[in-house]
Amino acid sequence: MFEFDADTTVQRTGEDVFTAEIADRWNTLIGPNGGYLLALAARALAERLPMPHPLTITGHFLRPATAGPAEIRTELIKSGKRHATGAATLSQGGKDVLTTVATFADLNATKGRTLVLNEPPELPPADSLPDPITQLPPEWLPSIAHRVDVRVAQLPGFVRGEPSGKPTADLWVRFADGREQDPLSLVFLVDGALFPVIVEIGEFMSSTVELTVHVRAMPAPGWLACRISTRHVEGGYAEEDFEVWDSTGVLVAQSRQLMLIGG
Amino acid sequence: MFEFDADTTVQRTGEDVFTAEIADRWNTLIGPNGGYLLALAARALAERLPMPHPLTITGHFLRPATAGPAEIRTELIKSGKRHATGAATLSQGGKDVLTTVATFADLNATKGRTLVLNEPPELPPADSLPDPITQLPPEWLPSIAHRVDVRVAQLPGFVRGEPSGKPTADLWVRFADGREQDPLSLVFLVDGALFPVIVEIGEFMSSTVELTVHVRAMPAPGWLACRISTRHVEGGYAEEDFEVWDSTGVLVAQSRQLMLIGG
Numbered sequence: 001m002f003e004f005d006a007d008t009t010v011q012r013t014g015e016d017v018f019t020a021e022i023a024d025r026w027n028t029l030i031g032p033n034g035g036y037l038l039a040l041a042a043r044a045l046a047e048r049l050p051m052p053h054p055l056t057i058t059g060h061f062l063r064p065a066t067a068g069p070a071e072i073r074t075e076l077i078k079s080g081k082r083h084a085t086g087a088a089t090l091s092q093g094g095k096d097v098l099t100t101v102a103t104f105a106d107l108n109a110t111k112g113r114t115l116v117l118n119e120p121p122e123l124p125p126a127d128s129l130p131d132p133i134t135q136l137p138p139e140w141l142p143s144i145a146h147r148v149d150v151r152v153a154q155l156p157g158f159v160r161g162e163p164s165g166k167p168t169a170d171l172w173v174r175f176a177d178g179r180e181q182d183p184l185s186l187v188f189l190v191d192g193a194l195f196p197v198i199v200e201i202g203e204f205m206s207s208t209v210e211l212t213v214h215v216r217a218m219p220a221p222g223w224l225a226c227r228i229s230t231r232h233v234e235g236g237y238a239e240e241d242f243e244v245w246d247s248t249g250v251l252v253a254q255s256r257q258l259m260l261i262g263g
Numbered sequence: 264m265f266e267f268d269a270d271t272t273v274q275r276t277g278e279d280v281f282t283a284e285i286a287d288r289w290n291t292l293i294g295p296n297g298g299y300l301l302a303l304a305a306r307a308l309a310e311r312l313p314m315p316h317p318l319t320i321t322g323h324f325l326r327p328a329t330a331g332p333a334e335i336r337t338e339l340i341k342s343g344k345r346h347a348t349g350a351a352t353l354s355q356g357g358k359d360v361l362t363t364v365a366t367f368a369d370l371n372a373t374k375g376r377t378l379v380l381n382e383p384p385e386l387p388p389a390d391s392l393p394d395p396i397t398q399l400p401p402e403w404l405p406s407i408a409h410r411v412d413v414r415v416a417q418l419p420g421f422v423r424g425e426p427s428g429k430p431t432a433d434l435w436v437r438f439a440d441g442r443e444q445d446p447l448s449l450v451f452l453v454d455g456a457l458f459p460v461i462v463e464i465g466e467f468m469s470s471t472v473e474l475t476v477h478v479r480a481m482p483a484p485g486w487l488a489c490r491i492s493t494r495h496v497e498g499g500y501a502e503e504d505f506e507v508w509d510s511t512g513v514l515v516a517q518s519r520q521l522m523l524i525g526g
Binding site for chain 1: 334380499
């Protein structure tokens with residue numbers, strides 16, 4: 001079983017209630033990654049709702065999580081022909097960590113117009129690029145860095161102690177263990193692929209207040225090309241926008257998160 | 264009392280329960296505007312939560328609303344030093360119409376870094392531009408068109424029967440009755456200022472699946488400059504991005520909605 005599937009396993013203990021084990025393999029430097037927690041909640045919703053794929057999911061992050069047992073309470077809010085909407089709250093030790101609302105759909109059944117007025121990031125072929133992990137001191141690498149393979153055309157400035165001043169990044173990502181992406185894993189990848197790009201403006205501490213992910217199409221196998229940017233830092237808050245394009249050039253996910261900078 | 268305040272009045276009938284009257288003054292051609300409904304839910308949350316302003320709010324639209332009585336059930340999920348998170352569901356006749364989750368804050372108390380790598384839309388001064396309402400056939404104008412004043416440099420192509428093919432718009436907006444904006448009204452304006460810009464690619468029927476609004480700063484009085492764009496239409500779904508800049512050049516709100524095109 002692939003790491004992501006093992007570590008997002010949920011056990012249904014009631015119509016609306018699931019238990020899960022937050023693994024320690026998806027840690028950033030300050031604890032379990034937010035995208036991983038959101039994917040755990042989405043996995044429970046996928047079992048609770050009569051539609052298979054997250055179309056749009058929003059998570060509000062309430063408290064830091066820790067590796068170990070968690071409970072996920074879910075609610076079916078509405079089930080329709082095309083969409084099913086529900087909510088899920090992940091808690092640990094009786095305290096809510098993450099609350100979510102989501103609309104699920106069957107992304108294999110979407111039909112209708114397609115018109116894309118944007119392009120995937122321009123990146124050299126992934127396999128022509130070095131693995132940046134090999135160029136970083138091992139003590140900089142939290143466990144999540146070993147779950148996701150990343151390729152960048154050049155190492156980010158902050159890694160060399162020279163933040164570029166540009167809070168943007170283009171990169172290739174995929175699971176390190178060869179698992180191919182699906183709608184559920186895109187919910188994780190928009191937050192789990194890289195440190196926030198505000199490190200390039202010298203902001204090394206931040207926490208996600210809210211993350212909304214739109215899964216826009218079933219992703220093809222292979223490397224995913226991502227474009228990340230922050231354009232507005234105001235009063236200590238910043239948004240981060242994230243696009244994911246699959247190997248056939250289709251935009252498969254788009255997300256925005258609101259982050260609080262600092263403690 | 265200004266129209267928006269009158270029509271977002273909520274009556275608290277229990278710790279968590281409010282009643283409201285959905286007015287018929289905020290109708291698009293197909294019924295009450297989604298941003299108006301989201302503002303109604305936000306108004307109830309502002310009374311339920313110990314923080315005054317919506318910082319980030321997400322609504323999932325479940326069924327069409329109709330003018331008339333509604334109930335709003337709220338839930339306080341977490342109250343912290345800086346943020347309060349809650350959920351609200353608006354229903355009519357026992358059926359859920361809109362479900363929301365939101366984090367509130369005190370936008371007068373935000374502090375921390377500001378760095379904006381974007382510019383407000385370039386628009387001629389609002390008062391130099393004609394009111395497009397006077398150039399449209401009255402039967403094209405739903406009631407909401409009389410609530411919001413709009414100024415555009417030139418009439419959208421679709422109005423002349425010639426959609427431009429470019430699903431973008433820059434425009435000035437403010438309340439028609441002179442009410443100045445506040446965080447709550449920005450939640451409405453990101454959806455209520457204009458028809459969806461996909462009319463410029465010939466798509467006249469759409470419904471909002473989900474709308475997330477980030478209120479980024481307390482807005483100054485005066486005209487608001489808005490930038491709207493859709494970049495990805497895929498399998499019958501489109502996102503619409505919306506920026507609102509106040510008269511002092513500050514980005515005060517940013518939103519994205521996911522829309523289903525067609526019936």
